[in-house]
Amino acid sequence: MLKVGINGYGTIGKRVADAVAAQPDMTVCGVAKASPDFGADGAVQRDYPLYSAIGDRVETFRAAGYEVAGTSDDLIAESDVIVDAAPGGIGAENLTRYEAAGVPAIVQGKESDDLVDTSFNARANFEDAEGADAVRVVSCNTTGLSRLVAPLEENYGVEKVRATLVRRGGDPDQTGRGPINDILPDPIAVPSHHGPDVNTIFPDLSIDTMGLKVPATLMHMHSLNIELESEPTDQAVHELLAEESRIFVVDEGMAIDGTGKLREFARDRGRPRGDLWENCVWGESINVEGSELYMFQAIHQESDVIPENVDAIRAMAGIAGKEESMALTDEHLGIGLPDPRSVPAPSPTP
Numbered sequence: 001m002l003k004v005g006i007n008g009y010g011t012i013g014k015r016v017a018d019a020v021a022a023q024p025d026m027t028v029c030g031v032a033k034a035s036p037d038f039g040a041d042g043a044v045q046r047d048y049p050l051y052s053a054i055g056d057r058v059e060t061f062r063a064a065g066y067e068v069a070g071t072s073d074d075l076i077a078e079s080d081v082i083v084d085a086a087p088g089g090i091g092a093e094n095l096t097r098y099e100a101a102g103v104p105a106i107v108q109g110k111e112s113d114d115l116v117d118t119s120f121n122a123r124a125n126f127e128d129a130e131g132a133d134a135v136r137v138v139s140c141n142t143t144g145l146s147r148l149v150a151p152l153e154e155n156y157g158v159e160k161v162r163a164t165l166v167r168r169g170g171d172p173d174q175t176g177r178g179p180i181n182d183i184l185p186d187p188i189a190v191p192s193h194h195g196p197d198v199n200t201i202f203p204d205l206s207i208d209t210m211g212l213k214v215p216a217t218l219m220h221m222h223s224l225n226i227e228l229e230s231e232p233t234d235q236a237v238h239e240l241l242a243e244e245s246r247i248f249v250v251d252e253g254m255a256i257d258g259t260g261k262l263r264e265f266a267r268d269r270g271r272p273r274g275d276l277w278e279n280c281v282w283g284e285s286i287n288v289e290g291s292e293l294y295m296f297q298a299i300h301q302e303s304d305v306i307p308e309n310v311d312a313i314r315a316m317a318g319i320a321g322k323e324e325s326m327a328l329t330d331e332h333l334g335i336g337l338p339d340p341r342s343v344p345a346p347s348p349t350p
């Protein structure tokens with residue numbers, strides 16, 4: 001059993017911890033957070049050993065009634081692999097500590113690609129992370145774009161990607177980012193930094209991106225125009241994407257007309273926290289005009305990077321190859337949203 005420590009137990013860290021705990025070949029050896037607030041209750045409920053991310057706050061946690069196993073230095077020493085899910089920028093500082101302790105570490109998309117052996121998306125470049133000491137799981141938007149580009153590139157060739165990213169203003173718990181009522185070009189400069197980020201996964205891809213921020217918390221929305229090297233039919237692209245385990249093609253008959261209904265659908269399906277680990281592509285929006293492909297996809301920013309973190313752990317530790325790891329992650333998380341109308345009903349109990 002591989003022991004995984006999670007340094008940073010917020011939106012991403014708590015989801016990574018639960019995903020690791022669900023796998024048959026790894027275990028959570030502890031989670032660290034900075035303050036003894038309600039987030040620590042999740043660790044207590046799940047029996048994850050709790051550590052103080054900041055060295056001198058052990059007593060603050062104890063005074064608030066939380067048992068702590070030590071500081072993040074102790075957690076690092078306990079771990080075979082560390083997943084850093086601290087706020088952006090802090091992961092970069094923490095990397096030097098992981099390196100000094102000789103513990104392989106994963107940081108998240110806000111950190112610079114220059115600091116790690118490779119940026120990572122399981123579908124696109126799993127092999128690059130095999131045996132690596134420092135890996136960066138790319139941001140939620142870059143993850144969503146990479147998962148889409150990989151099968152299109154393999155099957156049709158991609159001449160150019162043009163993507164407009166309509167980004168949520170904040171996560172539901174980020175009260176400090178609101179209340180807001182505006183639409184911001186963000187960044188105002190065009191093209192945005194998102195395209196170069198996708199180039200950390202696909203170095204030769206021609207891609208231009210523009211970003212907007214809107215007063216929403218549920219998901220991001222991508223409006224995509226992809227120039228292909230060939231001219232597939234709408235139906236062929238639809239079928240290609242539907243075969244990808246981490247892409248959910250939303251069927252017209254489901255009457256899901258926005259991100260609110262998507263999240264409601266996930267809650268109805270019993271998904272933990274209403275998470276949608278898959279890219280959600282509207283089937284109706286898939287349209288090929290000559291070699292130009294158009295579509296809309298929604299990305300759940302809080303959860304699409306979670307399976308990628310699990311696969312990055314396996315790649316670094318060398319405990320499974322790409323296909324096996326992705327299949328294990330998918331199975332044990334419960335990835336895949338088959339249309340219940342196409343699944344035979346269970347036979348009635350006699």
Ligand code: NAP
Nearest residue numbers: 008009010011012033034035053085086088108110140301
């Ligand atoms: P978050 O909700 O603010 O959680 C950050 C966690 O790190 C909190 O548990 C915080 O403790 C803890 N922390 C604070 N200082 C720390 C330190 N010095 N060392 C270790 N942990 C520390 O942030 P998040 O949204 O999960 O984001 C984490 C990373 O994932 C960021 O790099 C972010 O860019 C990236 N990411 C975020 C999203 C998203 O949509 N949220 C999507 C993809 C990638 P307390 O809880 O006690 O304050």
